[in-house]
Amino acid sequence: MVALPGCPSERSKGAPAAAVPDPTAPPAASAPTAIGAALADVAERSVGSVVNISSERVVQTPGGPPGPFSDPFFRRFFGEGIVPEVPRERRETSLGSGVIVSRDGVVLTNHHVVQQGQEILVTLSDGRTLEAEVVGSDPPSDLAVLRLSGGDGELAPLPFGASSRLRLGQMVLAIGNPFGVGQTVTMGIVSATGRADLGIADYEDFIQTDAAINPGNSGGALVDASGRLVGINTAIASRTGGYQGVGFAIPSDMARAVMASLLETGRVDRGWLGVVIQPITPELADALELDDARGVLVSDVAEASPAAAAGLEPGDVIVRLEGEPVTSSGDLRNRIAAAGSAREVALEVLRDGESRRIEVKLGELPRPASEPAFAAPAATSSEAGLRLAPLDTEARRVLGIPDSVRAGVVVAEVAPGSPAERAGLRSGDVILEIDREPVRSADDFARRYAAGDDSLLLAVQRGEVRVFVPLRKPG
Numbered sequence: 001m002v003a004l005p006g007c008p009s010e011r012s013k014g015a016p017a018a019a020v021p022d023p024t025a026p027p028a029a030s031a032p033t034a035i036g037a038a039l040a041d042v043a044e045r046s047v048g049s050v051v052n053i054s055s056e057r058v059v060q061t062p063g064g065p066p067g068p069f070s071d072p073f074f075r076r077f078f079g080e081g082i083v084p085e086v087p088r089e090r091r092e093t094s095l096g097s098g099v100i101v102s103r104d105g106v107v108l109t110n111h112h113v114v115q116q117g118q119e120i121l122v123t124l125s126d127g128r129t130l131e132a133e134v135v136g137s138d139p140p141s142d143l144a145v146l147r148l149s150g151g152d153g154e155l156a157p158l159p160f161g162a163s164s165r166l167r168l169g170q171m172v173l174a175i176g177n178p179f180g181v182g183q184t185v186t187m188g189i190v191s192a193t194g195r196a197d198l199g200i201a202d203y204e205d206f207i208q209t210d211a212a213i214n215p216g217n218s219g220g221a222l223v224d225a226s227g228r229l230v231g232i233n234t235a236i237a238s239r240t241g242g243y244q245g246v247g248f249a250i251p252s253d254m255a256r257a258v259m260a261s262l263l264e265t266g267r268v269d270r271g272w273l274g275v276v277i278q279p280i281t282p283e284l285a286d287a288l289e290l291d292d293a294r295g296v297l298v299s300d301v302a303e304a305s306p307a308a309a310a311g312l313e314p315g316d317v318i319v320r321l322e323g324e325p326v327t328s329s330g331d332l333r334n335r336i337a338a339a340g341s342a343r344e345v346a347l348e349v350l351r352d353g354e355s356r357r358i359e360v361k362l363g364e365l366p367r368p369a370s371e372p373a374f375a376a377p378a379a380t381s382s383e384a385g386l387r388l389a390p391l392d393t394e395a396r397r398v399l400g401i402p403d404s405v406r407a408g409v410v411v412a413e414v415a416p417g418s419p420a421e422r423a424g425l426r427s428g429d430v431i432l433e434i435d436r437e438p439v440r441s442a443d444d445f446a447r448r449y450a451a452g453d454d455s456l457l458l459a460v461q462r463g464e465v466r467v468f469v470p471l472r473k474p475g
Contacts, residue, residue, distance in 0.1 A: 042227040043173060043185045049100045049158035050221050051107065052123040052177040053132075053146075055114045097176040097220035098122065098146065099229060100157050101259070105130075105148030108259055109219030110234055111137045114144050122148055124155075125183060136262030140202035140270075142234060143255055145262045158221055161228025163207065163251035166190050172209055173223045174233055174247065178216025186212040188247075195248060196330025200235050205334050206248040207231045213247035222249040231255075257338065270337035271345075271362035274305020275312060276465045277329050288317065289353060295319035296329050300465045310360040313351070320348035336362065383474065384449060385418020386411055388442040391430060399428055405461050407440045408432045423471045425460070432466070433459035449473075 096113030100106070107122065114120055120132045130148045137144040148155070170190045177183050188211030195206040207222065213233045222231030231249030261268045277296040285293040298316040301307050318326055322345055326332045339345055341364035349356045389395065389412040391405075399410070408430040414420045431439050434448040435457055449456065458469045 039171070039173065039187065039225065042223065042225060043175070045227050046158060046173065046175055046221060046223050047183040047185065048125045048156040050125065050175045050177050050183055051098045051100060053096050053098045053107075053109055053113055053219060054121045054123070055096075056119045056121075095178060095216050096218045097178060097216065097233070099219070099221045099232065100148075100155050101160070101229070102157050103155050105150075105155060106135075106157075106259070106263070107132065107146040107148060108232055108255055109144050109146060110232065111139050111142045111144045113219045114146065115139075120146065122146070123177070125177070136266045138258050138262060138268050141250065141254065141258050141268070142201040143232065143250060143258045143262075145259050158223070158229045159227070160252050160256055161224050161226065161230040163193075163230045163253045166193055166207060166224070166230060166251075168192070171225050172211055172230065174209065174211035174213050174217065174220065174249075175223060176214065176217025176220030176233060178214060184214060184217065186214070188212070191246075193251075194327075194331070196328060196334070198235075198248065200248065201250075203254075203334055203337055204330055205251055205254055206234070207251055209247050209249060211247060213249070228252075254334075254338075269340050270365040271339040271341055271343055272306065272365040273312075273336050273360060273362060274302040274307040276300035276302075276467050277318070277332060278468060279329055280317065288315075290317065290350065295326050295350065296332055299467065302465060306360050306363045310358050312347075312349070312358060312360070315351070317350040318347055319350055319355075322346055323348075337365065341365070383419075384471065385415035385420040386425065386445075387413040387415075388431075388445060390441065399430070400463060401430060401461060402464065405430065405432065407438060408461060409439055409442050409445050419472060419474050423458075423469050425458075425469060425471070426462075428462070430461040431458055432461055 096109060098107040098109035098113070101108050114134055114137065120134065121129055122132045123129045130150050132146040132148050135145040135147050168190055172188060172190055174186045174188070175183055188209050190207060191210050192208035193206075195208050196204040198204055198206065200206070207230070209222065209231075211222070213220075213236050215236075217233050218235070220233045221229050222233055224230045230252045232252070232255050233247065233249045235248045237246035237248070258268055276299045278299050280288075280290065280293040280295055280297055282293055284290075284297060288297070295317045298307075298312055298314055298318065300314055301312055318332060320326060321332060321335055326335075336345070339362060341362055344359055344361045347358045347360060349358050389410045391401070391408045391410050395401070395410050411420075411425055411427055411429040411431065413427055414425055431445060433439060434445065435452055436459075437448060439445050439448060452473075454473050456471045456473070458471050460467050460469050
């Protein structure tokens with residue numbers, strides 16, 4: 001016999017009938033899973049440590065003629081430039097997030113959130129607004145340290161976790177307070193660690209996560225399942241400005257070291273080797289007759305640098321630092337910087353197929369010169385995202401270009417998100433060659449760029465050193 005729904009079978013006769021659900025009854029509350037409840041607890045504990053940061057500055061902009069002389073008739077009658085122009089003031093506001101890390105009001109955030117801010121206000125999770133001052137800011141790592149005025153004893157700092165212990169697939173929460181209206185919490189996993197060479201900051205060792213880091217969440221907290229701070233949310237990978245599944249956070253180990261240095265001295269002491277390096281590609285490995293593509297290639301050595309004093313040469317391949325393998329250019333750069341100045345380190349170097357041990361006493365990283373300003377560029381390469389200017393006497397003087405550089409074209413501006421920016425080109429670079437052919441003018445660059453393959457190799461003079469930059473065309 002076939003048992004029909006709602007009809008007891010012979011086997012089930014005498015058993016109590018199943019209760020029929022009442023369709024008018026309110027739905028029962030679903031019990032949270034153990035993992036869900038734990039994450040909810042972590043989120044509730046952590047959101048009170050994440051704040052909104054509002055940074056404001058006043059910018060002077062060119063104005064127009066005063067009063068009735070702004071009328072085009074008067075300007076045409078008297079002529080352009082006859083009537084004085086009145087400068088105007090414009091207020092620029094930057095919004096972002098920050099993390100309270102001490103009870104006395106120390107806040108960690110991104111440098112770009114408070115960059116050039118003349119007035120900084122911090123809104124706490126309970127709605128209070130406090131003034132803050134910048135203790136120190138470090139553009140190379142995109143980190144800044146603030147100190148709040150007031151609120152002592154009532155603040156909820158977030159404890160630090162060890163970002164070096166993060167594992168792929170580990171669950172994390174990204175917490176921000178983007179617009180001062182309350183916290184946002186998103187969940188994801190750690191999808192990669194040690195991400196570098198992204199062009200976001202000078203020193204990169206990013207945690208990559210698929211937890212949504214929405215616009216305005218820069219400077220917020222990346223928290224592990226134990227409620228500890230493992231990263232400072234910094235950037236998203238996006239073609240539209242919206243979140244697309246890839247976010248990047250500065251690891252807490254780096255952030256904590258930078259913060260300690262800024263609190264102690266107001267600056268960050270970084271070690272300096274004095275070399276220009278580039279990754280070993282399979283093509284370079286073949287040309288250098290290397291067994292595999294490990295380590296990094298020294299393409300140039302700065303004069304009077306620690307590397308020069310120790311005997312490093314262009315063409316050397318650095319494969320180990322202090323006995324540990326060198327995995328990438330970013331890896332070597334970060335570890336040298338973290339070692340600090342006046343530290344002696346041991347390098348394992350391949351030269352002409354032989355392994356050598358070279359000990360180097362690091363120096364202090366030179367302070368970068370202020371970015372030069374240029375007059376109107378001579379031409380524009382819109383597809384590459386470059387505004388170019390001639391290499392004239394003034395450009396040579398401002399950029400400190402050596403006399404040995406006889407021709408080239410100066411990068412006056414790099415468009416955000418362009419192929420040139422992704423390639424790492426920057427204002428002040430001098431493009432010397434495209435695919436080994438000299439570039440003598442902006443028009444020359446445009447012709448060679450148009451005629452070249454999808455992937456171009458640029459020779460670039462950057463200050464006193466020469467580097468190779470691969471530039472890929474869009475499409």
